[in-house]
Amino acid sequence: MNPRRRIIPLFVPHLGCPNDCVFCNQRKISGSLTPADGDTVRRTLELAREYTPAGAELAFYGGSFTAIPTDQQRELLEAARPYVEQGFIGEIRVSTRPDKIDPAALELLREYGVKTIELGSQSMDDRVLRMSGRGHTAEDTRKAAKLIKAGGFNLMLQMMTGLPGSDGDTDVMTARELIKLRPDGVRIYPTVIIRDTALYELWQAGKYREHTVDDAVSVCAEIVKEFDAAGIPIIRLGLNPTDDLSSGEAVAGAYHPALGELVYSRIYLQKAEQLIEKIGCRDTLTLGVHPSRVSLMIGQKRQNIEKLKTKFGIKEIKVIKTEVNDGEIVILP
Numbered sequence: 143m144n145p146r147r148r149i150i151p152l153f154v155p156h157l158g159c160p161n162d163c164v165f166c167n168q169r170k171i172s173g174s175l176t177p178a179d180g181d182t183v184r185r186t187l188e189l190a191r192e193y194t195p196a197g198a199e200l201a202f203y204g205g206s207f208t209a210i211p212t213d214q215q216r217e218l219l220e221a222a223r224p225y226v227e228q229g230f231i232g233e234i235r236v237s238t239r240p241d242k243i244d245p246a247a248l249e250l251l252r253e254y255g256v257k258t259i260e261l262g263s264q265s266m267d268d269r270v271l272r273m274s275g276r277g278h279t280a281e282d283t284r285k286a287a288k289l290i291k292a293g294g295f296n297l298m299l300q301m302m303t304g305l306p307g308s309d310g311d312t313d314v315m316t317a318r319e320l321i322k323l324r325p326d327g328v329r330i331y332p333t334v335i336i337r338d339t340a341l342y343e344l345w346q347a348g349k350y351r352e353h354t355v356d357d358a359v360s361v362c363a364e365i366v367k368e369f370d371a372a373g374i375p376i377i378r379l380g381l382n383p384t385d386d387l388s389s390g391e392a393v394a395g396a397y398h399p400a401l402g403e404l405v406y407s408r409i410y411l412q413k414a415e416q417l418i419e420k421i422g423c424r425d426t427l428t429l430g431v432h433p434s435r436v437s438l439m440i441g442q443k444r445q446n447i448e449k450l451k452t453k454f455g456i457k458e459i460k461v462i463k464t465e466v467n468d469g470e471i472v473i474l475p
């Protein structure tokens with residue numbers, strides 16, 4: 143997996159998916175209304191060729207790729223084959239459900255050179271999975287992850303926070319269980335309430351408490367620390383903003399275009415608090431951080447600075463660029 147490889151996303155909305163997860167309106171999430179077929183693949187790749195360097199990665203996102211009838215999977219992959227042979231496509235990835243992985247499914251993906259498989263594990267708590275209508279268990283995720291790794295594919299795992307029946311502890315437990323499966327990367331999606339979903343109905347009926355942006359920031363800060371400590375890259379935090387979601391389809395929940403920044407900024411706040419607790423309070427303080435992390439330390443609307451001032455009674459706090467490791471904070475004289 144090359145982190146600098148350009149990704150050409152191709153959405154296969156709800157295609158082949160036998161489920162109706164409470165949070166999902168796949169067409170709204172993907173921003174696409176028609177299922178993809180071979181022509182869609184060719185059109186997308188021809189267009190992408192105009193602005194994308196060779197060696198790009200084609201990613202089938204959205205639905206559950208391996209749940210699509212085999213001939214349709216073949217049609218999509220077959221359409222991509224000439225572009226792979228010409229070197230324009232360097233890698234292919236697909237996303238799918240944990241209960242739709244078996245040796246035959248993997249064999250087909252291998253035949254077409256698929257390198258990376260993303261599993262929507264979402265939670266490792268069976269009660270949460272049941273309440274969310276996922277239709278699979280935590281054990282399905284464990285089995286699928288083992289098969290994928292044993293088959294030599296890259297394994298990416300997706301998890302959600304704030305699903306029905308979950309709380310911060312359940313979400314951190316999910317992160318720890320996913321770490322045990324040694325994925326090559328993870329995506330974290332805090333729950334967003336999207337119009338026309340079962341979750342929207344539950345929320346309106348008072349049967350589901352919204353997972354707010356602040357809830358998501360708190361729990362994701364803990365989860366990010368778990369993955370960082372395990373050396374597992376987080377390749378996405380929060381839903382990609384789309385026009386549909388931003389213009390009102392995301393009615394409540396943890397939808398924020400800069401959610402990842404808020405989470406990393408919270409982690410900087412926590413680290414600064416720990417440092418200040420060690421050295422004791424002062425009237426003025428200068429914090430040094432990596433040159434690219436000054437805004438994370440300061441926080442949106444100077445939130446972190448104001449919180450530190452109030453908590454420790456500090457009159458003035460400066461943040462300056464310093465040659466330290468990414469993620470490190472030092473107190474300067």
Ligand code: SF4
Nearest residue numbers: 159161162163166205
């Ligand atoms: S399995 Fe995926 S595509 Fe199917 S309903 Fe659930 S989230 Fe949506």
